[in-house]
Amino acid sequence: xxxxxxxxxxxxxxxxxxxxxxxxxxxxxxxxxxxxxxxxxxxxxxxxxxxxxxxxxxxxxxxxxxxxxxxxxxxxxxxxxxxxxxxxxxxxxxxxxxxxxxxxxxxxxxxxxxxxxxxxxxxxxxxxxxxxxxxxxxxxxxxxxxxxxxxxxxxxxxxxxxxxxxxxxxxxxxxxxxxxxxxxxxxxxxxxxxxxxxxxxxxxxxxxxxxxxxxxxxxxxxxxxxxxxxxxxxxxxxxxxxxxxxxxxxxxxxxxxxxxxxxxxxxxxxxxxxxxxxxxxxxxxxxxxxxxxxxxxxxx
Amino acid sequence: xxxxxxxxxxxxxxxxxxxxxxxxxxxxxxxxxxxxxxxxxxxxxxxxxxxxxxxxxxxxxxxxxxxxxxxxxxxxxxxxxxxxxxxxxxxxxxxxxxxxxxxxxxxxxxxxxxxxxxxxxxxxxxxxxxxxxxxxxxxxxxxxxxxxxxxxxxxxxxxxxxxxxxxxxxxxxxxxxxxxxxxxxxxxxxxxxxxxxxxxxxxxxxxxxxxxxxxxxxxxxxx
Numbered sequence: 001x002x003x004x005x006x007x008x009x010x011x012x013x014x015x016x017x018x019x020x021x022x023x024x025x026x027x028x029x030x031x032x033x034x035x036x037x038x039x040x041x042x043x044x045x046x047x048x049x050x051x052x053x054x055x056x057x058x059x060x061x062x063x064x065x066x067x068x069x070x071x072x073x074x075x076x077x078x079x080x081x082x083x084x085x086x087x088x089x090x091x092x093x094x095x096x097x098x099x100x101x102x103x104x105x106x107x108x109x110x111x112x113x114x115x116x117x118x119x120x121x122x123x124x125x126x127x128x129x130x131x132x133x134x135x136x137x138x139x140x141x142x143x144x145x146x147x148x149x150x151x152x153x154x155x156x157x158x159x160x161x162x163x164x165x166x167x168x169x170x171x172x173x174x175x176x177x178x179x180x181x182x183x184x185x186x187x188x189x190x191x192x193x194x195x196x197x198x199x200x201x202x203x204x205x206x207x208x209x210x211x212x213x214x215x216x217x218x219x220x221x222x223x224x225x226x227x228x229x230x231x232x233x234x235x236x237x238x239x240x241x242x243x244x245x246x247x248x249x250x251x252x253x254x255x256x257x258x259x260x261x262x263x264x265x266x267x268x269x270x271x272x273x274x275x276x277x278x279x280x281x282x283x284x285x286x287x288x289x290x291x292x293x294x295x296x297x298x299x300x
Numbered sequence: 301x302x303x304x305x306x307x308x309x310x311x312x313x314x315x316x317x318x319x320x321x322x323x324x325x326x327x328x329x330x331x332x333x334x335x336x337x338x339x340x341x342x343x344x345x346x347x348x349x350x351x352x353x354x355x356x357x358x359x360x361x362x363x364x365x366x367x368x369x370x371x372x373x374x375x376x377x378x379x380x381x382x383x384x385x386x387x388x389x390x391x392x393x394x395x396x397x398x399x400x401x402x403x404x405x406x407x408x409x410x411x412x413x414x415x416x417x418x419x420x421x422x423x424x425x426x427x428x429x430x431x432x433x434x435x436x437x438x439x440x441x442x443x444x445x446x447x448x449x450x451x452x453x454x455x456x457x458x459x460x461x462x463x464x465x466x467x468x469x470x471x472x473x474x475x476x477x478x479x480x481x482x483x484x485x486x487x488x489x490x491x492x493x494x495x496x497x498x499x500x501x502x503x504x505x506x507x508x509x510x511x512x513x514x515x516x517x518x519x520x521x522x523x
Binding site for chain 2: 213
């Protein structure tokens with residue numbers, strides 16, 4: 001029997017088979033608890049992975065199309081060179097728009113570090129020119145050469161230096177999240193396998209009786225598989241609900257800002273925890289079925 | 301139906317059965333006797349494919365047991381009803397469900413009236429809802445017999461079925477086995493109770509197989 005078909009038949013045929021196994025034993029709560037705890041952890045791993053993914057995408061995409069020119073020049077040359085650079089940029093292919101930041105905008109940028117009363121006019125702060133890239137983009141090397149000729153104090157910063165490691169870090173964090181989900185699934189399968197083996201060993205007499213009266217291995221296995229699958233499913237539902245509540249209780253992004261506050265689900269992402277209980281049931285089904293057939297071959 | 305051809309069985313500590321060749325004909329009634337540890341239970345286990353011979357061939361319903369898959373062995377056992385001295389049940393299920401279990405396992409519904417008739421026939425009609433741990437030794441043996449025959453098997457194998465019951469109950473069980481034999485079932489009973497064998501031979505043409513020195517011999521008619 002192929003196991004997708006076996007899974008579908010499980011709810012129907014296994015119901016009768018399940019009655020032959022005594023409904024007691026420590027494996028009952030162990031399976032439910034394991035599935036619940038693992039699903040709870042899985043919800044957080046999922047939230048971490050999705051948040052990292054969003055962050056990586058934002059850092060990769062949103063900032064990829066912007067660049068900044070930092071111009072350092074004597075005060076009397078500043079406006080002249082700024083105009084020259086803006087003129088140069090307006091004739092450069094691949095640039096959608098360019099804008100020099102005003103003193104107020106520069107002050108707003110520096111305010112988090114120096115406070116609101118910064119005498120920006122009195123400080124030798126470079127002028128910033130913000131560039132929005134067109135599609136296709138500009139030739140960075142060519143632009144740098146032209147800037148060197150027109151305004152020697154201008155430096156083109158396309159954000160690559162700091163954006164790339166951040167995007168890579170976020171990408172790896174996302175990968176780690178998925179790896180954690182995989183490990184959680186594997187651990188759950190291992191624990192359910194152990195519980196199923198213990199249950200089969202504890203019910204060796206039941207197995208002997210069933211064999212004596214002509215029960216096939218598939219019938220005996222079904223009795224255990226259905227029970228463990230349903231236990232894992234119910235435990236996982238509780239774990240998913242608790243996990244989702246936990247994620248919902250995390251502070252919102254508006255409250256504090258930063259990475260940690262983005263650790264949650266957004267929009268349709270809230271549907272992800274609903275996927276976990278059926279997945280846990282599939283893992284439990286496969287693990288118990290494999291363990292049951294293996295154990296039945298070992299039992300006398 | 302069941303045939304042994306030069307069968308030997310080795311438990312690892314030496315040969316328990318050797319050069320066993322016999323054929324149990326349909327509708328026959330055989331007793332299997334011999335001292336304790338002679339290999340009676342081993343012989344019976346070979347006869348319902350619970351053990352495979354070390355050498356030689358055991359044929360069940362024209363199929364060599366080694367050629368049977370695990371599923372085929374399960375199907376073959378549905379044609380052989382087995383009663384053990386230390387009969388085991390599913391203790392959490394009522395007696396009626398235990399007796400009906402072979403039908404349940406085979407995916408057959410069974411008729412509730414037939415089940416009641418069967419329990420009444422073995423004298424347990426009033427205990428249908430009792431759980432096995434509450435039954436006496438004799439009641440357990442009769443329940444085991446009812447479970448063994450509910451699938452209408454061709455062969456009934458009983459291993460010391462009267463070992464734990466008094467003489468009156470032994471005769472009652474024997475009567476049930478004789479009735480089944482008269483219905484055409486092949487019966488094999490392992491016992492060391494010679495009085496029981498004499499009682500049976502007074503009712504049916506039973507043959508006696510004796511295990512001695514690792515071999516099985518067909519005993520004479522007089523006991």
